Amino acid sequence: MGNWHDVLSYSGKYLSGLGITLEVSLYALLLSLAIGVVIAIFRVTSSKVLNGFGAAYVEFFQNTPLIIQVFFFYYGSPAMGLNISGLACGTLGLAVYTGAYMGEVFRAGIQAVPKGQMEAARSSGMNYLQAMGYVILPQAVKIILPPLTNQMVNMVKNSAILSTIAVTDLMYQTYLISSDTFIVFEVFIFAALLYLTITVPLSTFANLLERRLQRSS
Amino acid sequence: MTLIRFDKVNKWFGKLHVLRDINLQIREGEVVVVIGPSGSGKSTLLRCINRLEAISEGQLTVDGFRLDDPKTNINLLRQEIGMVFQHFNLYPHKTVLENITLAPIKVRKIAKEEAEKTATFFLEKVGIPEKAQAYPSQLSGGQQQRVAIARGLAMKPKIMLFDEPTSALDPEMINEVLDVMKALAKEGMTMVVVTHEMGFAREVADRVIFMDNGMIVEEGTPEHFFTNPREERAKLFLSKILTGGRASKR
Numbered sequence: 001m002g003n004w005h006d007v008l009s010y011s012g013k014y015l016s017g018l019g020i021t022l023e024v025s026l027y028a029l030l031l032s033l034a035i036g037v038v039i040a041i042f043r044v045t046s047s048k049v050l051n052g053f054g055a056a057y058v059e060f061f062q063n064t065p066l067i068i069q070v071f072f073f074y075y076g077s078p079a080m081g082l083n084i085s086g087l088a089c090g091t092l093g094l095a096v097y098t099g100a101y102m103g104e105v106f107r108a109g110i111q112a113v114p115k116g117q118m119e120a121a122r123s124s125g126m127n128y129l130q131a132m133g134y135v136i137l138p139q140a141v142k143i144i145l146p147p148l149t150n151q152m153v154n155m156v157k158n159s160a161i162l163s164t165i166a167v168t169d170l171m172y173q174t175y176l177i178s179s180d181t182f183i184v185f186e187v188f189i190f191a192a193l194l195y196l197t198i199t200v201p202l203s204t205f206a207n208l209l210e211r212r213l214q215r216s217s
Numbered sequence: 218m219t220l221i222r223f224d225k226v227n228k229w230f231g232k233l234h235v236l237r238d239i240n241l242q243i244r245e246g247e248v249v250v251v252i253g254p255s256g257s258g259k260s261t262l263l264r265c266i267n268r269l270e271a272i273s274e275g276q277l278t279v280d281g282f283r284l285d286d287p288k289t290n291i292n293l294l295r296q297e298i299g300m301v302f303q304h305f306n307l308y309p310h311k312t313v314l315e316n317i318t319l320a321p322i323k324v325r326k327i328a329k330e331e332a333e334k335t336a337t338f339f340l341e342k343v344g345i346p347e348k349a350q351a352y353p354s355q356l357s358g359g360q361q362q363r364v365a366i367a368r369g370l371a372m373k374p375k376i377m378l379f380d381e382p383t384s385a386l387d388p389e390m391i392n393e394v395l396d397v398m399k400a401l402a403k404e405g406m407t408m409v410v411v412t413h414e415m416g417f418a419r420e421v422a423d424r425v426i427f428m429d430n431g432m433i434v435e436e437g438t439p440e441h442f443f444t445n446p447r448e449e450r451a452k453l454f455l456s457k458i459l460t461g462g463r464a465s466k467r
Contacts (some may be wrong), residue, residue, distance in 0.1 A: 034241050120306035123267050124320035124372060125296035134319060 003186045010177045017173030024091050024169060025156045025198070031095035032155065036102025041132065043107045054103065061100035067161050069093045074165040080214050090162035098155045105151060109144035110136055141211045149206035151199045160195075170194055218245045220376060220407055226275035228261060234263050236272070237431040243409065245375075247271060248402045250418040250439075251411045254454060257412045262428065263378050266409065267291075267298045280375055287306035296324055299369025303381040305361040306369070307353040313340070314349040318369045325372065332371070339367035343397050359390030366397055377401065379410040413459060419443055427451045 040056030060068065070093035077084045084092075113136050121131035163172035174191040178184055221243040228236035235258045242250035243249050264270040264423050265277060268284050268291050277284040277341040282294040308316050318443045319329045327335075340346045343363035344367065345356075353361055362382055369377055383391045402408055412418065416440055418425050425442040427435040427450075434449045446452050 080390075114300055116306035118305055119269055119397055120300070120302065120308070121320075123269060123295055123298070123300040124368075125292050125324040126320060127292050134323060135308055139308075188430065216377075 003183050005112055006181050006183060007156060007177070007186045007190050010181075013177055014170070014190065014194060015174045017168060017170035018197075019169055020087070020172075021156070021159055021170040021195075022067065024087065024094065024159050024162060024167065027091045028094040028098060028155060028159065029152060031091070032098035032102050032151075035099025036106050039099060040106030041105065044110050045128075058100045058103055061097050062104075066093070066097045066158055067164065069097050070161055070165060085165050086162075086165050088160075090165055090167045094159055094162065095154060098151060098158070100147070101151050101154070105144055105147045106140070108147070109140035112143045115137045119211030142210070145206055145210045145213065149203050152202055152206075156202070157195065157197050219243070219431045220245045220247075220280055221409070222264065222276070222278045223262075223265075224276035224278075226265070226272050226277055228265065228270065228273045230257075235431050236265070239275070239343050239433060241368045241426070241436075243407065244379075244408055245339055247362065247423045248406075248408045248421055249410070249426060250422040250425050251409065251426045251428060252413065252454075253434075257428040258431040259428045260380055263380050263409055263411050264392065266376070266378055267300060269300075278410050283332045286417070288304055292324070294372060296320075296372055297375045299366075299372055299374040299377045301362065301365050301369055301377065301379045301382045303384050305353070305358070305385075307361055309353050312350050313345075313356070316353065316364060316372045320368070333434050335371050336367070339370045340364070342370070343367045344393070357390060358386045359393045361393045362390075363397055366394070366401075370401075376409070379412065379438065381411050381413070383412065383414055402461075415443070427454065429454070 022086070031122075039054045039057055042050040042073055043058075045051070070090055073088060073089040073093045073096075075082075077089060117135055117139065121135040122128070126134065157174055158172035159169060162169050163175065174187055178187040181187065219242050223239045223241040224421070226236055226239040227234070233465070237258075239262065240456070241262075241464070252264060253259045261270055265284070266279055272285055275285065279294060280297055282289050282291075284291075284294075307313075308319070311319065313397065314333060314336055318329065318332040321335065322329055325455040337346060337349065340349055343366055345360055345363055348356060348360060348364070353364070356364065366377075366382075382398070385392050386394065391414070395414060398410070398417070399421050408424075410417070420439075422439050424436060426433055427441050427442065427448070429450050435442065435451045436449050437446075437447055443455065446455060
């Protein structure tokens with residue numbers, strides 16, 4: 001029990017790390033959702049150029065390690081003359097990576113809506129974006145929600161990689177506490193519990209929302 | 218006044234030649250029924266009229282819009298053309314009322330209240346005003362198709378297109394949809410109808426067009442077409458479909 005007592009005495013550090021992890025996750029989530037929608041629309045339009053760009057984006061970012069993408073932004077931005085904080089670089093890397101997965105989730109959801117829906121909407125005079133916004137996406141959301149939650153949870157977990165570029169997130173603080181106390185097991189178990197305080201409510205909320213959406217149709 | 222004019226229109230799907238040298242003129246107020254075996258190109262012909270399919274060659278003019286010109290603002294033209302599909306294609310996440318008011322509000326920019334009034338008017342017209350707040354999944358096929366017709370009419374279009382509107386319905390629901398269409402025809406709506414309902418064609422059509430293999434093989438009044446078709450292929454098709462049973466009785 002002594003170890004646990006030591007671990008809990010660091011709760012201030014843990015909480016500050018948790019705060020950063022939450023912050024990074026939230027920004028990266030918003031950004032990756034936006035990237036995902038754009039990439040998905042690129043992949044389902046009739047333009048060959050946009051199709052190609054969307055496909056290349058997904059292939060590149062899904063098939064290279066997240067840590068390389070994060071390093072790219074972190075070490076690459078000064079080389080490009082940009083002065084961005086590690087936090088911003090990490091958020092960007094995480095969003096760009098997760099955006100590729102979000103894009104695929106959205107694409108699958110959009111393509112699961114029957115073709116006649118788009119035809120009905122377009123034949124009534126709506127332009128492409130109106131048809132997407134009023135008819136296709138609201139239906140796609142129900143299909144998308146479960147895999148989207150998975151991606152969100154993955155993203156929160158993946159954010160731990162940002163500790164390698166000195167973002168003082170939960171993982172970073174956990175390392176520090178561990179080297180401070182020479183306790184490994186309890187320190188990391190506690191960090192895992194804190195990650196669960198983000199991810200479990202996230203998937204519970206998504207489940208509730210999913211059930212509500214199913215009822216409305 | 219000619220509302221729809223096909224001039225030597227050709228269309229290919231890849232190597233498949235689906236429309237061959239189509240020449241066709243449809244006047245305002247005319248009811249034209251297109252029949253023919255499956256794969257004859259009749260649905261494609263219909264879908265070219267609002268450019269759900271683009272033509273490959275020739276000229277197609279609808280309500281003054283040149284459909285073969287890529288610069289044509291197709292969304293403007295589509296507001297003037299209602300379309301009813303074989304599988305209804307109602308929006309499942311919206312109520313019946315919302316299905317009908319969506320395009321008037323978002324495309325025609327009509328105020329919500331007025332759009333709802335119009336929607337209610339057309340729902341009464343198709344005989345199901347009590348379903349305004351229902352979702353499409355709570356309706357029978359016949360009711361769904363009548364909502365789809367009301368949805369098309371609510372845009373106050375100049376032309377209504379029907380793509381096999383009764384083919385996905387149970388037999389006992391076919392008449393309720395045909396009755397709505399007949400009433401519409403009598404009010405002078407310009408209608409192009411792809412159907413296998415020969416009774417409807419005989420009773421309502423001003424002109425019947427028979428297509429086979431991407432060509433218009435024969436066209437004429439229903440009397441001419443059903444009693445005395447010239448073309449062998451039309452005769453063969455009629456003999457098959459009229460001995461089929463239910464179609465001939467209606």
